[in-house]
Amino acid sequence: MTPRVKALLQLALLRRAWAKAEPEDPDLAGVAATVDRVWRSPDHPRLLTAEPRYARQFQLMYGALAPAGLAAGGPHRAALAEATAGDFLTPRRKSPFLHLETRYYAELAGVPHRLADYPELYRISRLAAHTDERPIAELDVCNVTHTVFHLADFGFRAPGLDGADLAHARDRVHRLTEECVRRGEWDLTAKLVLAQYCLGLDPLSTPSGAAGLRLLAEVQTPDGALPGRSATDRAAADANPVAFFRASYQSTLVVALATVVLLHRAPAEPALGGAR
Template sequence: MTIADPAPTALGDLQRLAAGTLGWLDRHLEHFDPFSPAARAAGHGRAKAALELALLCRCGAPDPGLARATALVRALWQHPDLPALLAEQPDCAAQYRLAFAALAPDRTTATIDVPSADGLSPYQRLELRFYADQAGAPHTLESYQELAARNQLATLPADPSAVSIPAAYAVTHSAFYLADFGRLPVRGLSGPALAHARQLVRTLLAHSVRRAWWDLTAELLLAAHCLGDPPLLTPGGADAVRCLARAQRPDGSIPGRSAATAADGPLPAGPYFARAYHTTLVTALTALRLGEDGGAR
């Protein structure tokens, strides 16, 4: 092992995280099918969960552990009742329709309306631009460079006491959109601005690990990867992977967004899925993206 190699322990933890989370998700696919009795009984956002599964399949593929999930997504995107389900929440309907088009297994030729950007923050405009581009929808939104310059990645101080949890999630999602979840080199940030963004993410990651905020920890690991700062080559990144590995249950799931909100004792399958699925899914996505190049980019 050279100084530029990820620690073998961290790589082993990453591989176990990927195998365990993918296995748990595969065994609970019925809860991702919004039209199944299991999903109706679980009490989670059924449309949101289906969109998140599609995102995992898009960004984590090709991986054999996602074969059945990918088949489910393809079937759901052909289901005649899915558009109506996406419209059930009026405040999210336009964004869900755009995400539905962006995450479609097969590019649609239908006309796609991009929601108005009036009154949106730079972060929200970046999110809108990312999904519009993925959907192939025409728009007049600013360039990635213009949006990145006004984004939290460039404007927040690298001080966790000055960053709220919602702002920290805006940081992670912004990194995802600027790099297409690690599928592209980061767009819109370079030089001192990119260095600042990397330091911000490192600082937030260390803080998140100390607080055992598992969901945010997984997202910050992926954000570091998206920014071209391989987390497994840093002590903080290796600590974050160990944090998630300790949180993972024998069944492969991560039992909640944080140690403070983790499922306390056994829960019925539906409520436990609602509690655990998001952090388990984002940990799977992070493990797949980081593991794609052995943890070093």
Template structure:
């Protein structure tokens, strides 16, 4: 991306991301998104606190990985990571949950976002490594994009594995390069996650097979236009991540401008075009994920434009 227009768009992406990051940080700093005092590793509602903590770690960890944030945003990202890791009792909760439920993959899928930012729990890693040798674990049935998520998590954490990446990619909806007009809202999320895990969130762009990349280059602009038109801002953010991961960040220019227009003065980026609730905890529940995808999309977009994590010049917040 070059030229004055592209510089303006990159600045817009950075500003939207910085606002979303600060809103997310303020939620956690003010005591929202925390486990209740009587919470156990059984986690009756994993999507309430547990999964969002991992997502917050994903966004802040990738922002730090790419090195494109200014000093203040980097400090905020690190503090948010600290708060999330503290809620997981320094990884002990993940270890205990994996020990109790050895066939579950969510402890690894949450842990990887912390491990990427050098928050490590050696006992958990030893347990994961041991469990992976069991036929029962190898035979786990899951959606193809989830299988990719587990394989990439093991790769990032540094656990031994020998996956057939080509076969894993081919088993996904995107791997079939199907009729593009048949995509629906849920399948679109599956497509985005296939790209995230094959490329490790843009760090390994060659991990996406060429036919899938070519297919996305043809149809991603169309899909972005469709979901932007109806105000599905969370999905727009995910598709912007895909655009950055495959080196087509300029496709997302209208999307970034639309997200900037939709963002509230406090930094919240709404999930969709529906009315926004007033209750703080509900705000985090409804729109926390959109803040995450906004930060991730901007981090990868800026990194690709500025040269990646190595040697990138941070855009001052």
């Protein structure tokens, strides 16, 4: 159940970015219809709690990513109320990354919280703590990129970093991009290309970003899919449609998300302020 829930949440995230970037794009309709159907289904909320460790975080994301037409009703409202009960929207026993992710989706859902503000959450992140003396391989790419995504609302606002902090984040993302391109990590490369954009860089112009985009273009199939997460973790040549989907959906969604954001290229909105 957990991979299914994650895939649908990622699809809803793509729908949100696509609607912000190109709301009149006719190709958005199919994605929007799928998300709308799932979010209206009374059966979907039970999938969110199939794995207790992730239940409240999934419920929060489900509520935050609900299509605008469901804002006043729908099954997501009950799930959101359950997720935000008690002390979940406080810093209590949260890792720095979970604290930041919770803050982002609580704000997106429009619910009150007692979480730290974005500058403080960056200062305690693994990305900020990484020093020049430590190997770049110590950094987890997903942790780094999602830290940047949440700070920058996936490219729709400035990340709120400047001076040494911005230079530090750009350097780590650039070096990680080089490493992932070298290893043929398609999914991670797509995330890092988008992270470069979120940090105010143009991935078409940076050496690592351009190399990453070339890598992704070379392996993309004619229908737009990425045939797996990496050169060593790709769908078998004789994979049936279900097996191919399981191998490819993650990378394909990330590339689609990066594409709609990079092609949008609207001026970033100001970074959001302190805790509420």
